[in-house]
Amino acid sequence: MVLSEICIKRPVFATVLSLMVLLVGLMSLSRLTIREYPNIDEPVVTVDTTYRGASAEIVESQVTKPLEDSLAGIEGVDVLSSISRQERSQITVRFRIERSADSAAADVRDRVSRARRMLPDDVDEPVIAKVEADASPIIWVAFSSDRHSPLEMSDFASRIVKPRLQTLPGAADARVYGERRYSMRVWIDRDRLAAFGLVAQDVEDAIRRQNVELPAGRIEGREREFAVVARTDLVDPQQFGAVVVRPASTPDGYPVRIRDIGRVEVAPANERTSVRFMGKPAISLGLIKQSTANPLELKKGLLEMLPRLEAELPEGMSMTIANDTTVFIERSIASVFSTIWEAVLLVAIVCLFFLRNWRAMLVPLVTIPVSLVGAFALMYAMGFSVNTLTLLALVLAIGLVVDDAIVVLENIYRHVEEGMAPMAAAFRGAKEIGFAVVAMTVTLAAVYAPVAFMTGRTGKLFAEFALTLAGAVIVSGFVALTLSPMMCSKLLRHERSHGWLYLLIERFLVGLGSTYRRVLTRMLELRWLVMLAFGLVAASAVVLLGALKSELAPVEDRGRVVSIFSGPEGATIDYMARYAAQV
Known part of the structure; x- marks a missing residue:
C-alpha cells in the first residue's frame, strides 16, 4: 500500500504519526470523565409541593391527585409515583431512556401550570426539578x-x-x-392566650409589625455624609418578649406582651x-x-x-x-488497570514464545500502547467516560490489536528468512498483506459496532464498551500499516543459526503440529461421532442457558448495609x- 511504502521510506514520519496518536490520546485521557459505570439513568423529573398545616390525607386528595391526573398523559412516561406526607407532596415522573430530559421537564412544567388552578389557593408554588444521577453526594x-x-x-x-x-x-x-x-422560637401558653382572648395569629401579626428592618437614609453635609442605621429589628429573646401583642385599652391599662402569654428562646429553626x-x-x-x-x-x-x-x-x-463512595470507583479502576498490565505481560510472553525473537516481539508489542492510548481520543470525541466497561473493552482489545501487527510481521519475516533484505522484504510484505489488514480491521470493528445501535438501558450501557473496543481495533489497523512495516525494516535480521532455546521451542511446536495432525486424521475417520458430540454439546448449551439467572449486572458486595x-x-x-x- 502507498501509506506503508511512505512510512518505510520515511521512518521519522511513521514515528511522528504514532507519537501524535499517543499525544492526542493522552490529552483526551486527561479530559475524560471518570465514573464507575456509564451514565444510563433515565430522565427523572420531580414535583415538590408544600401545603402548610395540611395532613397527609388532605395533601393526597387536594394536591397529589390533581397533579397526578394532569401528569399521567405526558408522552414517554414510564413510571409515575408519588408520596404524600404531612404538609408535603412529592411526585416522581420517570421517563423512557430515549426521552430528552430537557423536553420532559418542559412538558412537566406545562402540565403542572395547567393543574395549578385546581390546587388550593394557599398552597405553595410547585417546585419542578430534573433529577440528575450526579446530584447525590459522593x-x-x-x-x-x-x-x-x-x-x-x-x-x-x-x-x-x-x-x-x-x-x-x-x-x-x-x-x-x-x-x-439559629432561630428565635416563641412557645405560647394556650391557657394564657385564651385568657387574654387572643389567638396565635395575633402573635404572628405583632411580630411581623414590630420586627422589621427599614432603610433610614443618610445625612449629607458640605464635606461628609453619614449613613443612618435604624435598629428596628429584634435580636435577642428579651426584645421579642417585649413585643406588644395587644396595646392597653385605657391610658393606665396594661398592654399584653409575648412574655405574658409564653416564653421566647434561641433554638433550631427545624428539628x-x-x-x-x-x-x-x-x-x-x-x-x-x-x-x-x-x-x-x-x-x-x-x-x-x-x-x-x-x-x-x-x-x-x-x-x-x-x-x-469514590473508594469503589478507585479500587475497581485500579483493578482494571492492573489487569491491563497483566494482559500486556501475557501477550508479550506469548509473542516471544512463538516468534522466538525479541526484535520481532517488539513490533506487535509497541502496537498495544499506541492503540489503547489512541482509543482514548475516540472516546473523548464520542463523549464517553473512563469507567469499568470502557476499561474492560481495552483489556479485551489487547489481544485483538496485536493481530494486525502480527500478520504484517509474519509476512515480512517470511521474506527475510528466505534471504531477502529487510527493507525489500518490508516493501514486498506490506504490499502483499496491506488490503488483507484493512479487511481484517474493518471486520473486527464491524463485529462490535452493531452493539452501539441497541436501544434501551442495555444498549446505552454497552454502547461505550462496543465502540471503545472497535475504536482500539481501528487504531491498531492504522499502526499496523504505518509503524509496524517501518519497524520490521529496521529491526528484523536474517539469522543463519539459532540458539538452544529457539531449537527447543521449535521441537515443541513441531511435535504439537504432528500431534494435532494425528488427532485430526482420527477425527475425520470418526466424523459421525464428532458430529454427535457436537450436537449434544449444543443441546446442553441451550438447556443450561435456560437454567441460568438473568440480570443487568452482577450483584456486588460493597460491605455496606442500608x-x-x-x-x-x-x-x-x-x-x-x-x-x-x-x-
Missing part, C-alpha cells in the same frame, strides 16, 4: 462533639467548612444534613431531621461533584484540605469522612430516632 463528612451542641456544630459547618469545600476543583455543591439553624454518627448526634455535610468532574480528583482535594480545616475546629469538635424504615402517620422525629438507635 463523600459524606460528619461533625461530632461531646462539648458543643448541634446548633454550634451546624453553624461551624455552614459558615466555615461549606464555603471552603465548594471551592474544591470539581465540586458542584456541599449540602448540610441534619442542619440546625424534623436528625443525623447520628457512631451512635452520637452529629451534623453531616455531603459533597456533590460536577457532572463532568473527576471524583478521584475531588477526593484528593478534600484530603489535602482536611488538615487545614481540622486545625480550625473548635476544641472538642471532630471532623471525619463518614462515607466515601436500612430504610417508615413509622406510623404522625410519628415525631424523637419517635423515629428512638427506634433508629435500636437498629
Whole structure:
C-alpha cells in the first residue's frame, strides 16, 4: 500500500504519526470523565409541593391527585409515583431512556401550570426539578462533639467548612444534613392566650409589625455624609418578649406582651431531621461533584484540605469522612488497570514464545500502547467516560490489536528468512498483506459496532464498551500499516543459526503440529461421532442457558448495609430516632 511504502521510506514520519496518536490520546485521557459505570439513568423529573398545616390525607386528595391526573398523559412516561406526607407532596415522573430530559421537564412544567388552578389557593408554588444521577453526594463528612451542641456544630459547618469545600476543583455543591439553624422560637401558653382572648395569629401579626428592618437614609453635609442605621429589628429573646401583642385599652391599662402569654428562646429553626454518627448526634455535610468532574480528583482535594480545616475546629469538635463512595470507583479502576498490565505481560510472553525473537516481539508489542492510548481520543470525541466497561473493552482489545501487527510481521519475516533484505522484504510484505489488514480491521470493528445501535438501558450501557473496543481495533489497523512495516525494516535480521532455546521451542511446536495432525486424521475417520458430540454439546448449551439467572449486572458486595424504615402517620422525629438507635 502507498501509506506503508511512505512510512518505510520515511521512518521519522511513521514515528511522528504514532507519537501524535499517543499525544492526542493522552490529552483526551486527561479530559475524560471518570465514573464507575456509564451514565444510563433515565430522565427523572420531580414535583415538590408544600401545603402548610395540611395532613397527609388532605395533601393526597387536594394536591397529589390533581397533579397526578394532569401528569399521567405526558408522552414517554414510564413510571409515575408519588408520596404524600404531612404538609408535603412529592411526585416522581420517570421517563423512557430515549426521552430528552430537557423536553420532559418542559412538558412537566406545562402540565403542572395547567393543574395549578385546581390546587388550593394557599398552597405553595410547585417546585419542578430534573433529577440528575450526579446530584447525590459522593463523600459524606460528619461533625461530632461531646462539648458543643448541634446548633454550634451546624453553624461551624455552614459558615466555615461549606464555603471552603465548594471551592474544591470539581465540586458542584456541599449540602448540610441534619442542619440546625439559629432561630428565635416563641412557645405560647394556650391557657394564657385564651385568657387574654387572643389567638396565635395575633402573635404572628405583632411580630411581623414590630420586627422589621427599614432603610433610614443618610445625612449629607458640605464635606461628609453619614449613613443612618435604624435598629428596628429584634435580636435577642428579651426584645421579642417585649413585643406588644395587644396595646392597653385605657391610658393606665396594661398592654399584653409575648412574655405574658409564653416564653421566647434561641433554638433550631427545624428539628424534623436528625443525623447520628457512631451512635452520637452529629451534623453531616455531603459533597456533590460536577457532572463532568473527576471524583478521584475531588477526593484528593478534600484530603489535602482536611488538615487545614481540622486545625480550625473548635476544641472538642471532630471532623471525619463518614462515607466515601469514590473508594469503589478507585479500587475497581485500579483493578482494571492492573489487569491491563497483566494482559500486556501475557501477550508479550506469548509473542516471544512463538516468534522466538525479541526484535520481532517488539513490533506487535509497541502496537498495544499506541492503540489503547489512541482509543482514548475516540472516546473523548464520542463523549464517553473512563469507567469499568470502557476499561474492560481495552483489556479485551489487547489481544485483538496485536493481530494486525502480527500478520504484517509474519509476512515480512517470511521474506527475510528466505534471504531477502529487510527493507525489500518490508516493501514486498506490506504490499502483499496491506488490503488483507484493512479487511481484517474493518471486520473486527464491524463485529462490535452493531452493539452501539441497541436501544434501551442495555444498549446505552454497552454502547461505550462496543465502540471503545472497535475504536482500539481501528487504531491498531492504522499502526499496523504505518509503524509496524517501518519497524520490521529496521529491526528484523536474517539469522543463519539459532540458539538452544529457539531449537527447543521449535521441537515443541513441531511435535504439537504432528500431534494435532494425528488427532485430526482420527477425527475425520470418526466424523459421525464428532458430529454427535457436537450436537449434544449444543443441546446442553441451550438447556443450561435456560437454567441460568438473568440480570443487568452482577450483584456486588460493597460491605455496606442500608436500612430504610417508615413509622406510623404522625410519628415525631424523637419517635423515629428512638427506634433508629435500636437498629
